[in-house]
Amino acid sequence: MVPMSVTTRFAPSPTGYLHLGHAFSAFNARERARNVGGRFLLRLEDIDPTRCRPEFAEAIKDDLAWLGLDWDAEVRVQSEHLAEYRAVLDCLAGQGLIYPCFCTRSDVMRELSASAAAPHAPDGAPLYPGTCRRISAGERADRLGAGERYALRLDMAAALRPGLCYEEAGEGRVACQPEAFGDVVLSRKDAPASYHLCVTHDDAVQAVTLVTRGEDLRPSTDLHRLIQALMDWPVPAYAHHKLIVDSEGNRLAKRNRSVSLRDMRQRGISPAEVIDRLRAEAPPAHPNGARGGAFRLSSSSSARDAIGDGGSGDGYSNSPHS
Numbered sequence: 239m240v241p242m243s244v245t246t247r248f249a250p251s252p253t254g255y256l257h258l259g260h261a262f263s264a265f266n267a268r269e270r271a272r273n274v275g276g277r278f279l280l281r282l283e284d285i286d287p288t289r290c291r292p293e294f295a296e297a298i299k300d301d302l303a304w305l306g307l308d309w310d311a312e313v314r315v316q317s318e319h320l321a322e323y324r325a326v327l328d329c330l331a332g333q334g335l336i337y338p339c340f341c342t343r344s345d346v347m348r349e350l351s352a353s354a355a356a357p358h359a360p361d362g363a364p365l366y367p368g369t370c371r372r373i374s375a376g377e378r379a380d381r382l383g384a385g386e387r388y389a390l391r392l393d394m395a396a397a398l399r400p401g402l403c404y405e406e407a408g409e410g411r412v413a414c415q416p417e418a419f420g421d422v423v424l425s426r427k428d429a430p431a432s433y434h435l436c437v438t439h440d441d442a443v444q445a446v447t448l449v450t451r452g453e454d455l456r457p458s459t460d461l462h463r464l465i466q467a468l469m470d471w472p473v474p475a476y477a478h479h480k481l482i483v484d485s486e487g488n489r490l491a492k493r494n495r496s497v498s499l500r501d502m503r504q505r506g507i508s509p510a511e512v513i514d515r516l517r518a519e520a521p522p523a524h525p526n527g528a529r530g531g532a533f534r535l536s537s538s539s540s541a542r543d544a545i546g547d548g549g550s551g552d553g554y555s556n557s558p559h560s
């Protein structure tokens with residue numbers, strides 16, 4: 239293999255304050271690049287206008303600077319690149335691989351409840367039953383003409399490519415099963431593009447060679463690998479890391495007693511103490527998350543609604559919904 243320079247990134251959604259888990263993700267990405275003379279990039283995944291706020295974007299940069307986790311190059315802000323995501327959707331449409339879906343969530347649930355099994359995609363979304371893929375061209379044209387709102391879904395059966403795989407750090411080649419996602423949403427009714435589309439596009443545009451992110455996002459990699467194949471984008475290597483847990487073994491998320499960096503800072507914890515703790519968590523690759531010795535997180539200082547959780551970002555512990 240030809241040696242190449244390593245580029246990693248940290249890509250949170252500005253939907254809340256960074257917590258220790260995000261710091262671990264950023265630290266890990268930065269170490270993996272800087273230790274070999276590579277580049278570490280910062281990207282703000284603010285594609286979802288209903289959840290993202292500018293003050294959280296500023297807070298992310300501020301908290302990373304406080305920790306000394308500086309980044310190379312300009313911060314990429316997804317909301318400034320909507321035309322690029324549109325162009326990707328157009329390209330997939332040109333290949334006949336996406337179709338408009340007019341269904342509401344309750345439409346999908348009703349359809350699913352009529353069938354015996356209601357399978358779910360790896361990201362937890364109900365597997366779409368294909369209702370709008372089967373409507374006639376005439377009905378589709380009528381509904382589009384009437385201005386009915388729609389999402390855009392990937393026609394998975396048409397899009398599937400055989401033999402896709404990627405390189406996972408420390409493991410080697412991993413085979414992909416993107417079909418587990420079914421006809422996944424690539425453009426939402428309420429957001430111009432989905433997490434899956436934007437993250438894959440941006441990793442290509444930013445020439446990221448090693449995608450580092452939490453284990454919880456690992457199943458999505460199969461789908462991202464398919465999008466790379468459909469768009470003929472370069473394929474980065476991946477290094478999915480364990481998730482940081484609290485003193486009770488719960489992973490940091492908005493439903494747990496998460497502690498924000500902001501809160502730690504206000505309580506007088508120094509950046510060096512935080513970095514020491516992050517360093518102690520390395521090596522990052524660990525199969526089942528917790529490995530004991532969890533950071534002492536005070537239960538009285540919860541940072542609710544932690545960033546990324548359930549959101550569209552790629553920073554940490556999120557469950558990208560479409």
Ligand SMILES: [Zn+2]
Nearest residue numbers: 339340341370
């Ligand atoms: Zn539909």
